[in-house]
Amino acid sequence: MKGSKSRACRPARRGTGTDSSVREEIAQLRAEIADLRQQLAEQTATTSRLAAAPAPAPAPSPVQTSNAADTAAIATLTEQNADLQRRVAKMEKPDRLPFKGISITPGGFLEMTSIYRTHNQGADIASTFNNIPFPQSHVANTHEFRMTARQSRLSLLAEGDASKQTHLAMYGEFDFQAAGVTANSNQSNSYSPRIRNLYGTIDQKLGSGDITAHVLFGQNWSLATMNSKGITPRAEVTPPVIEAQYVPGFTFTRQPQVRVAVDFDKKWWFALSLENPQTTFTGTVPSGFPDLVTTVPAGSGFGGNGIAENAISANRYPDVIGKVAYEGKFAGRTLHIEAFGMVRDFYERLNGTNHDVRGWGAGGSIGTQIIPGVLDAQFSGTVGDGIGRYGAANLADVTFNPDGTLTPLREYMLLGGLTAHPTKMLDIYVFGGEEWEDAHWSTVNGVNYGLGNPNFNGTGCLIEGSPLPCTVQTRAVKQITAGFWQRALQGPWGRVQLGLQYSRTWRETFNVNQGGAPTATQNMGFFSIRYYPF
Numbered sequence: 001m002k003g004s005k006s007r008a009c010r011p012a013r014r015g016t017g018t019d020s021s022v023r024e025e026i027a028q029l030r031a032e033i034a035d036l037r038q039q040l041a042e043q044t045a046t047t048s049r050l051a052a053a054p055a056p057a058p059a060p061s062p063v064q065t066s067n068a069a070d071t072a073a074i075a076t077l078t079e080q081n082a083d084l085q086r087r088v089a090k091m092e093k094p095d096r097l098p099f100k101g102i103s104i105t106p107g108g109f110l111e112m113t114s115i116y117r118t119h120n121q122g123a124d125i126a127s128t129f130n131n132i133p134f135p136q137s138h139v140a141n142t143h144e145f146r147m148t149a150r151q152s153r154l155s156l157l158a159e160g161d162a163s164k165q166t167h168l169a170m171y172g173e174f175d176f177q178a179a180g181v182t183a184n185s186n187q188s189n190s191y192s193p194r195i196r197n198l199y200g201t202i203d204q205k206l207g208s209g210d211i212t213a214h215v216l217f218g219q220n221w222s223l224a225t226m227n228s229k230g231i232t233p234r235a236e237v238t239p240p241v242i243e244a245q246y247v248p249g250f251t252f253t254r255q256p257q258v259r260v261a262v263d264f265d266k267k268w269w270f271a272l273s274l275e276n277p278q279t280t281f282t283g284t285v286p287s288g289f290p291d292l293v294t295t296v297p298a299g300s301g302f303g304g305n306g307i308a309e310n311a312i313s314a315n316r317y318p319d320v321i322g323k324v325a326y327e328g329k330f331a332g333r334t335l336h337i338e339a340f341g342m343v344r345d346f347y348e349r350l351n352g353t354n355h356d357v358r359g360w361g362a363g364g365s366i367g368t369q370i371i372p373g374v375l376d377a378q379f380s381g382t383v384g385d386g387i388g389r390y391g392a393a394n395l396a397d398v399t400f401n402p403d404g405t406l407t408p409l410r411e412y413m414l415l416g417g418l419t420a421h422p423t424k425m426l427d428i429y430v431f432g433g434e435e436w437e438d439a440h441w442s443t444v445n446g447v448n449y450g451l452g453n454p455n456f457n458g459t460g461c462l463i464e465g466s467p468l469p470c471t472v473q474t475r476a477v478k479q480i481t482a483g484f485w486q487r488a489l490q491g492p493w494g495r496v497q498l499g500l501q502y503s504r505t506w507r508e509t510f511n512v513n514q515g516g517a518p519t520a521t522q523n524m525g526f527f528s529i530r531y532y533p534f
Helices: 019-052 062-092
Strands: 097-099 102-117 144-148 153-161 166-175 195-206 211-221 254-264 268-275 319-330 333-350 353-371 375-385 398-400 406-408 410-423 426-437 440-444 447-451 474-491 494-509 519-532
Touching: 333 406, 353 406, 398 447
Parallel strands: none
Antiparallel strands: 097 102, 102 144, 102 153, 102 519, 153 166, 166 195, 195 211, 211 254, 254 268, 268 319, 319 333, 333 353, 353 375, 375 410, 398 406, 410 426, 426 474, 440 447, 474 494, 494 519
């Protein structure tokens, strides 16, 4: 058929040359489109004339054969035409910028969020789930409303091919939630300027290409965080909420790390990561041990000004995390399953000697389509000793014993959620999560140590302004939340979307002999407007 082997069948060039070469190729493609459209019009006219002719005899005839050939030719031309149209549009309005052999993809969004809380916490877009106030505080009996644009985000991806087998990339993502002199490394680097993610990757195909090795170095989501596809950066699965601290039960950190992963035909993935350690504490610090060291004193200079920044924990080894993931389909539905394990080390100087105590964690997650394209589900769970900093509620990793030694605390995390897509422009979600810890306590010479000690006093917690004590410790944090995202405008210039979220959170405490087990609750509402220009 005329034109069936034209240049339209050749792949488009990458578009990394000069502007003149790009314009020349666009002109050539437009000429080819015009030629193909003319051929399509001629074939359509022929088909119309054949369709208007009297019905042929039951036996095959040359006309029928010609008609079938014409139909097939039209289908081929239509497909080629659509492909050329896409290629021209991509070259005229590229989604990435060429620069010296690499491509640069900008990203991010501008957000304006309104936050309402029934009990004032003085928090911004990231709530402190483990610090919901009790009614004893006068401030806790006031409502809280604030507006913020600090979750707005900027990102940049630069990538290129060093060879046919080697792909290099650098990714940076930044927001405006820096904590200034109160910054720490407990869960997400909050130093100013605040880095969410900043890392490089090397992807190397091995052998025939069915096996690929991946190296990541820099700051990224922890390997313990769930992925949506394989073990791939920028494919982490976060609850689709407005809340910047996500949902209790969600396992995550963002921290410096070195990671190596291998995938086998994009179905089985294996990875090992060495990640930045930090330790969170709870309980009474024992007296009588002047040489007890568990943190680097404030004023070390790590946080920025060398005077008032938060202390950081003393650590000896990185957190070691391993993960295996499977990517496949079940009953026509996509299926992602993964499991991970971690080993942690907690470190102190006591009685003139350095001491280490080990912690561990294990968890898994599953993501699948219940109804393809309409309803998605995800579930995850984690258990371990000394894993508090990896949970969204940010509970403690360890507590102190009366002799000054450390004990990792047993913690459990559960998260489940459904996300529905009633239309291409609307997403609706419902999530629930929980984190809780087991007690480990003792009382020596009238001093209460550990977590969950029943000898504390919580008689004043639920009475506003009460002079009675409210000394209680968090046992569990639970939350249920629901919301939606509506894409209001969408086009080549980007998209505008609106979001609304409601959550109810419970902070439960350990039972004490005086005061029972008081619970603090929090109701929160979020309204977000986002513009994604890229």
